[in-house]
Amino acid sequence: MSWKEHDYESIPGTYVFDGKTSHSSYALNKLFYSFNQEENRKAFADDPEAYAGKFGLPDDQKAALLAGDFLALLKMGANIYYLAKLAIPSGTSVQDAGAAFHGITTDEFKALLQGNAEGFEEKLDRAGGFWHG
C-alpha cells in the first residue's frame, strides 16, 4: 500500500488535487458539495458543529472547518472549487481567500495580482497583433 510520488509535489505553495489528496478528504469535500443546496448552507450556518458531525469528518478536518482555516483545510485535502462553496456564501471572495493563504490583507493580495500583471501592455506591444482599447 503506497501512494505514487509526482513531480508536481515539489512546486512550492501548491497542492495538486490528486487521488491521494481526494481520498484523504472525501467527506470534507462532500460536505462542501452539499452547499449547492441553500437549505444545507442554512443548516451549516445555524449549527456548524452538528452539520459537520453528519459527514463523519476526522477531528483535525472538523476543527479546521469550524475555525475557518482555509490553508489548513487546503493542506488536509479541500479542493479549491469545493472550498469556494464554503467561502463565497459567507462573503469571502477569491481575493480574500488568496490573502488568507498568504497571511496578508486582501488589499495586499490585490496589489500582488496587479504587480504580477504589471507591464503587460508593453509586452502586448512587443508581441504584436493584439487588440488595444
Add this chain to the structure above:
Amino acid sequence: MAKVIGGITTSHIPAVGNALADPAKRNDPYWKRFFDGYDPVREWLSDVKPDVAIVVYNDHGLNFFLDTIPTLAIGCAHEYKNADEGWALPQLETFPGDAQLSWHIVESLIGQEFDPTMCQEMLVDHGFVVPMHLMWGHLAGWPVKAIPLAINTVQHPLPTGRRLFNLGKALRAAIESYPEDLKVVVLGTGGMSHQLQGERAGLINVDFDLACMDAVINDPEWLASKSNSELIEQAGTEGVEIIMWLTMRGALHANVNVVQKHYHAPISNTGAGVLVLENAT
C-alpha cells in the same frame, strides 16, 4: 454537411459572470478594457451567425461530484439548465441543445476511440454559462444551440493537452460527417494563468500566457507537448485549464486566420486571453 466555421477562447470565471450581471461594471475602469475586447468577438459572431456552439469547459462541482468523475462528458439533451452552485446563482433561461448532433458526435468520437460519458441530463455551471453570456448575453434569447463538452480539470490525473488536441481533431471529423448544413463554432474556455490556492495563490504569468496564445495560433504542438506538471508550474494549478483550448484548436485547420487577439490582466485572479480564429482559406 455541417462545418466548423471558427473557434474562440475565453475566460469563464465567476467574477466575469458577476460583472456581466451588473451593467454599471461595463465601463468601470477595472472592467472596461477587458469587456471592450469582446466587442469584435460579438461582431464576428453576428456576421458569421453560427447555428451551434460546442462549449468546452470544466464542471466545478455542480453536475459531477467526486464520487464519479468522467474525464470527458458530453451533453446529449435538447436543453440545459444552470443551478445554484453554492452561492445562490439565479435560475437562468434554459440553454437550447441539439440532441441529434450530440448523439452523432458521441457515435463518431467513440468510433475514433474517444469515450465521452453521455449525459441526457446535465446541469451547466459557470464554466459554460459565463462564456455563453460573453458571446450572446446581450441578445434577447440564445441565437445558437449549445452542446456542453465537459473536460475533467479538477480531479487529477487530468487528460493531457495532447489528448485534448487530438479530441478536437476527432470532434472536427465528427462535425464534418453530420449531414445537416450547420455552422458550428467551438469555444475553448478557462485559463489563463491563475492559482487560487496555497501560498502560491495569485500567480499570474503574463509571459507564459502570451507564449500560449501565440502557440494556440501558430504552433499548437508546442502547447500540446507540455505535461500538466509543467503547465501547473508555469500557469498555476487552475491555469492548467488552458488544455481545453487545445480541443478548440484541434477542431480547426492547421493554418488559421486571427480575427481577434486580446489579453488583459489581472481579471479577478487571472490572466484573461481572447482569441477568435477562422480556418485559413
